[in-house]
Amino acid sequence: MLTAGVDIGSxxxxxxxxxxxxxxxxxxxxxxxxxAESAREVFEKCxxxxxxKPEDIDAVAxxxxxxxxxxxxxxxxxxIKACGLGANFTDCPDGRIFTIIDVGGQDTKVIxxxxxxxxxxxxxxxxxxxxxxxFLEMLAHKLELSYDDFVSAAGNSTxxxxxxxxxxxxxxxxxxxxxxxxxxKEDIAAAAHHAIAARVSxxxxxxxxxxxxxxxxxxxRNRALAMAVEEALNKKVYIPENPQxxxxxxxxxxAKDRITSGKSSAI
Numbered sequence: 001m002l003t004a005g006v007d008i009g010s011x012x013x014x015x016x017x018x019x020x021x022x023x024x025x026x027x028x029x030x031x032x033x034x035x036a037e038s039a040r041e042v043f044e045k046c047x048x049x050x051x052x053k054p055e056d057i058d059a060v061a062x063x064x065x066x067x068x069x070x071x072x073x074x075x076x077x078x079x080i081k082a083c084g085l086g087a088n089f090t091d092c093p094d095g096r097i098f099t100i101i102d103v104g105g106q107d108t109k110v111i112x113x114x115x116x117x118x119x120x121x122x123x124x125x126x127x128x129x130x131x132x133x134x135f136l137e138m139l140a141h142k143l144e145l146s147y148d149d150f151v152s153a154a155g156n157s158t159x160x161x162x163x164x165x166x167x168x169x170x171x172x173x174x175x176x177x178x179x180x181x182x183x184x185k186e187d188i189a190a191a192a193h194h195a196i197a198a199r200v201s202x203x204x205x206x207x208x209x210x211x212x213x214x215x216x217x218x219x220x221r222n223r224a225l226a227m228a229v230e231e232a233l234n235k236k237v238y239i240p241e242n243p244q245x246x247x248x249x250x251x252x253x254x255a256k257d258r259i260t261s262g263k264s265s266a267i
Contacts, residue, residue, distance in 0.1 A: 103219025
């Protein structure tokens with residue numbers, strides 16, 4: 001059996017191919033103006049790089065913001081469900097995953113799983129850019145740093161300061177104020193990362209703080225953010241090898257499970 005999962009996110013689209021319980025292909029593209037075209041692009045890229053013909057795939061499941069825009073999909077699955085399935089599929093050395101932290105470009109999710117690996121509860125921040133990857137990109141731009149340099153700067157901070165603004169717009173003004181006071185870019189960058197970590201920690205308390213913690217999404221590739229989250233939780237956080245494609249992987253698993261069950265509706 002060969003299935004595909006396509007995650008059409010707010011800033012990037014990802015695809016994963018799954019055959020007989022093994023991932024045989026992954027791909028990622030930055031979204032253009034039309035998410036449906038980006039979805040098609042990443043799907044075809046994944047197939048081409050894996051040497052797979054699209055017509056040989058038994059089922060394609062789509063997920064993410066644009067999950068209903070991809071007309072080539074056979075079924076849709078929610079991001080929450082897909083994220084849980086993808087995280088459960090990973091070979092976590094610390095044991096069963098019970099709490100997932102997913103930081104994307106424009107939202108942050110915390111998902112609690114039960115003993116069977118099913119979604120038990122979740123919290124989501126999607127009303128404001130604060131607490132997302134976009135928030136960090138905005139502040140990096142305000143500091144006139146590339147995103148990579150912004151992350152590196154956070155790791156070189158020597159003084160812990162607090163960023164008080166919980167709104168992305170006000171945070172930009174606060175950055176200007178801090179710079180005027182002579183606060184270093186390194187300390188401001190670190191404060192921004194710790195502000196997101198504090199918000200994540202608050203979301204985790206709402207759904208139940210239960211180990212093992214797993215960090216997925218593009219935010220998991222930000223080492224400064226991962227360290228800030230671990231510090232806020234005072235716990236170790238597991239990061240899968242390919243954190244950005246976990247949701248797409250979960251969609252591919254959902255497609256496989258749906259074929260196995262003989263059903264064919266949205267989940």
